[in-house]
Structures are given as structure tokens and as C-alpha cells.
Amino acid sequence: MAGDACPYVIGDxxxxxxxxVHADAWIGLLDAHKRLTRAxxxxxxxxxxxxxxxxxxxxxxxxxxxRERRISDLAAGxxxxxxxxxxxxxxxxxxxxxxxxxxxEDSRGVRACLTDAGLQLTRAAQATHAAGVQRLFFDRLTxxxxxxxxxxxxxxxxxx
Amino acid sequence: MAGDACPYVIGDxxxxxxxxVHADAWIGLLDAHKRLTRAxxxxxxxxxxxxxxxxxxxxxxxxxxxRERRISDLAAGxxxxxxxxxxxxxxxxxxxxxxxxxxxEDSRGVRACLTDAGLQLTRAAQATHAAGVQRLFFDRLTxxxxxxxxxxxxxxxxxx
DNA sequence: CAAGATTGAAACTTCAATCTTT
DNA sequence: AAAGATTGAAGTTTCAATCTTG
Numbered sequence: 001m002a003g004d005a006c007p008y009v010i011g012d013x014x015x016x017x018x019x020x021v022h023a024d025a026w027i028g029l030l031d032a033h034k035r036l037t038r039a040x041x042x043x044x045x046x047x048x049x050x051x052x053x054x055x056x057x058x059x060x061x062x063x064x065x066x067r068e069r070r071i072s073d074l075a076a077g078x079x080x081x082x083x084x085x086x087x088x089x090x091x092x093x094x095x096x097x098x099x100x101x102x103x104x105e106d107s108r109g110v111r112a113c114l115t116d117a118g119l120q121l122t123r124a125a126q127a128t129h130a131a132g133v134q135r136l137f138f139d140r141l142t143x144x145x146x147x148x149x150x151x152x153x154x155x156x157x158x159x160x
Numbered sequence: 161m162a163g164d165a166c167p168y169v170i171g172d173x174x175x176x177x178x179x180x181v182h183a184d185a186w187i188g189l190l191d192a193h194k195r196l197t198r199a200x201x202x203x204x205x206x207x208x209x210x211x212x213x214x215x216x217x218x219x220x221x222x223x224x225x226x227r228e229r230r231i232s233d234l235a236a237g238x239x240x241x242x243x244x245x246x247x248x249x250x251x252x253x254x255x256x257x258x259x260x261x262x263x264x265e266d267s268r269g270v271r272a273c274l275t276d277a278g279l280q281l282t283r284a285a286q287a288t289h290a291a292g293v294q295r296l297f298f299d300r301l302t303x304x305x306x307x308x309x310x311x312x313x314x315x316x317x318x319x320x
Numbered sequence: 321c322a323a324g325a326t327t328g329a330a331a332c333t334t335c336a337a338t339c340t341t342t
Numbered sequence: 343a344a345a346g347a348t349t350g351a352a353g354t355t356t357c358a359a360t361c362t363t364g
Binding site for chain 2: 020024027031032033035154155
């Protein structure tokens with residue numbers, strides 16, 4: 001807890017309140033995330049018919065050796081649940097963007113294999129997405145701000 | 161999994177790959193948001209049976225004069241859709257945390273009125289939530305980092 | 321029994337009617 | 343016709359079986 005300047009106070013009306021700085025940082029973070037993901041997801045959906053989850057999966061496949069990965073590896077790598085990966089993969093397979101094949105050494109396993117059409121769409125969607133992130137996020141940061149964000153959230157990535 | 165191969169960049173072709181700083185800032189932001197909301201929502205659900213959306217609504221009611229607000233005001237204030245507010249309000253009414261009554265001057269309108277039980281639960285849940293944000297977010301930031309985050313995301317709040 | 325994957329049921333959210341009132 | 347609110351249908355995600363294989 002904070003020592004002297006307790007940023008959180010239970011007011012007379014029973015409401016929790018933060019200092020302006022704390023509110024800007026926390027609520028602003030939530031709002032920014034909402035705005036960014038909505039805009040990026042909308043762009044992706046409109047131009048390529050993909051959700052962010054789909055692109056995350058496709059991107060992992062495109063970067064993988066042989067452009068294929070086990071379902072469980074995808075789940076662990078993305079932080080998505082196993083059932084969700086299974087369902088997204090089923091949808092993408094229905095669109096011909098990937099094919100599911102069994103794993104030779106372990107008959108329980110299933111590997112998702114990116115098709116040529118899938119790779120093509122993935123590249124296009126990644127270009128759209130990267131441009132969007134640049135425009136909506138990076139372009140609005142000063143070099144100093146960017147460095148601080150990387151410092152704060154970089155530890156987040158190292159954790160995984 | 162291919163080291164830190166990032167699913168959001170174009171990848172092996174060498175096109176548009178982000179620097180480590182950019183990747184830390186953007187992907188770390190997404191990961192941090194996911195981790196924080198999951199932890200906070202889980203805590204809130206386990207201890208009070210509330211979602212973040214529910215608490216946001218209840219919090220607005222607790223802060224409002226007479227502890228009541230119109231459905232449409234709640235929607236506008238929280239950024240949630242009207243139908244979502246309507247459904248969340250129905251659930252909360254079913255639990256006896258609020259009551260819906262008509263608006264005197266405008267028979268189309270409905271106001272959500274916090275009950276005593278609702279106020280009590282709201283205060284408890286807000287204390288839990290605030291403590292969680294403090295512990296999981298603020299406590300991990302230096303004053304300088306906090307100031308920068310407020311600077312970056314504060315403009316986000318001013319926009320609304 | 322444990323692990324990999326899939327599926328059904330349920331929760332949450334949004335979109336598009338729908339209904340009532342202004 | 344426009345605004346406030348609700349509801350039905352559909353999409354997304356999670357949880358809890360379920361099935362198969364090790």
C-alpha cells in the first residue's frame with residue numbers, strides 16, 4: 001500500500017476514488033485498450049474477415065517451422081484456452097486457411113498446418129494490423145514515452 | 161516457440177518487423193491487460209459474484225444522487241451498449257441489488273435504483289477491486305513510470 | 321489414470337428488430 | 343418520425359464432460 005499519499009480513498013459516499021494521476025493511468029489504460037482493440041479488430045474484420053484471435057493463431061503458424069504447430073502448443077503460446085484454439089482452428093479450416101492433420105509420433109495430437117491461401121491471407125492481414133498499431137498507438141508516443149512503456153510492460157512479456 | 165517470434169509482425173520475410181522496444185510496449189500492454197483483468201475479474205467473481213461490468217454499473221449508481229440513474233445515462237457514462245446495460249440491470253435486479261422504476265417526467269425512461277443490499281455489496285466489491293488494482297498494478301510502478309502512464313493514457317480519458 | 325483434443329451447455333456481448341412513448 | 347428500453351438471434355469465450363490414446 002502507498003504510505004503517505006494514499007491514492008485510494010473510501011469517500012463519504014462510499015465510492016472508491018483514486019488521485020487524478022492514478023485514475024488517468026489505470027482507467028486510461030482500460031479505455032485505451034478498449035479503443036485500440038475495437039478499432040484494430042474492426043479493421044481486420046472488414047478487410048480480411050479475421051478476428052484478433054484468428055490472426056494471432058495464423059501468425060504463429062506462419063512463423064513456425066513447416067508452418068505448422070500442435071493445437072496444444074498454440075494454446076500454450078497464445079494464452080488462449082485449448083477449446084478456444086480448437087474452435088478457431090475449426091473455423092479457419094472451414095475457410096481453407098489451414099488443415100488439421102494428426103501427429104505421427106502421438107496419435108492423440110493434432111497439428112494445424114497453414115495452407116498457401118492461409119499464408120497469403122496472414123501476410124496481408126498482418127500488414128493491415130501492423131499499420132494500424134503504428135498509426136493508432138506508436139505514432140502517438142514520444143520516444144521517451146515509448147521507452148517507458150516498454151520498460152513497464154516488457155517485464156510482462158519476460159514472464160511468459 | 162521460435163524464441164520471441166511475434167505474431168503481430170510480418171515475420172520471416174523481413175518485412176515490417178518491430179524493434180524489441182516496440183514489441184515490449186505493444187504486446188506487453190496486451191498481455192498486461194489480459195493478466196490484470198483476468199485476475200481482478202476472478203477475484204471479484206469469487207468474493208462478490210460480480211463481473212467488472214456489473215461493478216462499473218453499481219459504482220455509478222452508488223455515486224449518483226439518490227443512488228439512482230437512468231438506463232440510458234448509465235450506458236452513455238460507461239461506454240457500454242444500451243442493451244448490455246439493460247441485461248446487466250435485469251440480472252442485478254434479480255439479485256435484489258437494484259430496482260427498476262419508471263421516470264416520472266418521461267414514461268419511456270427507466271431508472272435503476274440501488275437498494276441497501278446493493279450499496280453494501282458495492283462498497284465491499286469496490287474495496288476488493290481497489291486493493292487488487294493497487295497490488296497488481298500501482299505497486300509495481302515507480303513514481304516516474306506512473307506519471308508517464310498517466311500522461312500517455314490521460315489524453316484517452318479527456319477524449320470521452 | 322494422465323494428456324490431447326473435441327463438443328455441449330452456459331455466460332457475456334452485440335446487432336437488429338420491436339414496443340412504447342414523445 | 344425520434345428516443346428510451348427491451349428482447350431475440352447470433353457470435354465469442356469459458357467450463358465441464360467426453361472420447362481417444364499413451
